[in-house]
Amino acid sequence: MSLIQVENLCKIYDNEGVKTQAVCGVNFVVEEGDFVAIMGPSGSGKSTLMQILGFLDRPTSGKYFFDGKNTNEFSDDYLADLRNRKIGFIFQTFNLLPRTTVFENVELPLLYDRKIIGRDRSNEEKIKEALNSVMMEHRMNYFSNQLSGGEKQRVAIARALVNNPSLIFADEPTGNLDSKSGTQIMKILQKLNDEGKTIILVTHETFTARHAKRILYVKDGNIISDEIVRERRIAKDGEMLK
Numbered sequence: 001m002s003l004i005q006v007e008n009l010c011k012i013y014d015n016e017g018v019k020t021q022a023v024c025g026v027n028f029v030v031e032e033g034d035f036v037a038i039m040g041p042s043g044s045g046k047s048t049l050m051q052i053l054g055f056l057d058r059p060t061s062g063k064y065f066f067d068g069k070n071t072n073e074f075s076d077d078y079l080a081d082l083r084n085r086k087i088g089f090i091f092q093t094f095n096l097l098p099r100t101t102v103f104e105n106v107e108l109p110l111l112y113d114r115k116i117i118g119r120d121r122s123n124e125e126k127i128k129e130a131l132n133s134v135m136m137e138h139r140m141n142y143f144s145n146q147l148s149g150g151e152k153q154r155v156a157i158a159r160a161l162v163n164n165p166s167l168i169f170a171d172e173p174t175g176n177l178d179s180k181s182g183t184q185i186m187k188i189l190q191k192l193n194d195e196g197k198t199i200i201l202v203t204h205e206t207f208t209a210r211h212a213k214r215i216l217y218v219k220d221g222n223i224i225s226d227e228i229v230r231e232r233r234i235a236k237d238g239e240m241l242k
């Protein structure tokens with residue numbers, strides 16, 4: 001059974017009668033443990049696809065099976081719960097709360113989980129472990145706006161990891177970073193993948209995409225090729241992401 005399977009997936013935005021077909025007729029499968037890069041020009045539907053796969057939006061038509069189950073049949077509440085437990089998101093713009101500490105930013109997903117009340121000790125352990133995995137534990141009490149871009153993205157990764165998700169979506173995670181920090185982020189993503197997490201990375205840079213195991217090319221809302229990366233790049237500290 002595949003982790004993700006989509007059949008004829010379409011998303012048509014409708015703004016007061018103005019229709020935009022962002023994604024249409026998409027078919028593919030992602031197995032657990034894969035590292036997939038989604039590439040394509042601006043406006044080709046990459047973010048829309050990611051939002052549907054991450055349960056942030058629903059398709060207009062087509063089917064999306066997650067862990068073998070048809071997600072069309074899931075309620076919004078159930079999808080939100082599934083998202084919180086199984087999926088982590090990383091964005092180009094980090095999306096951290098400013099004037100809020102690193103610790104508190106990483107704590108947020110734990111507070112959203114209604115089954116966990118308050119700040120128990122195990123929450124603190126989870127937060128420290130997530131920060132430790134991105135080498136940011138020493139900045140725990142800093143405000144997020146006191147960090148460099150690369151450090152912010154590492155904190156955002158810790159926030160994505162704190163619920164121990166099996167699937168991570170990263171939408172242009174290195175887009176706002178200098179190439180050294182970008183390499184560091186790719187190294188972390190590769191490490192997480194080696195540990196068994198499935199990664200779906202959106203990027204428009206070929207060099208970045210070549211750190212994945214597989215590349216899906218998107219054009220005009222559809223997948224035009226699906227290839228295994230030969231001579232995959234392995235991110236090394238100090239190396240430039242270019």
Ligand SMILES: Nc1ncnc2c1ncn2[C@@H]1O[C@H](COP(=O)(O)OP(=O)(O)O)[C@@H](O)[C@H]1O
Binds near residue numbers: 014044046047
């Ligand atoms: N909320 C929205 N309402 C209307 N059109 C949208 C919306 N979001 C994206 N689009 C359109 O859908 C298409 C795909 O967008 P997007 O998925 O953001 O592409 P990408 O991430 O590849 O740049 C574009 O034509 C974009 O203008």
Ligand SMILES: [Mg+2]
Binds near residue numbers: 046047048
């Ligand atoms: Mg986008």
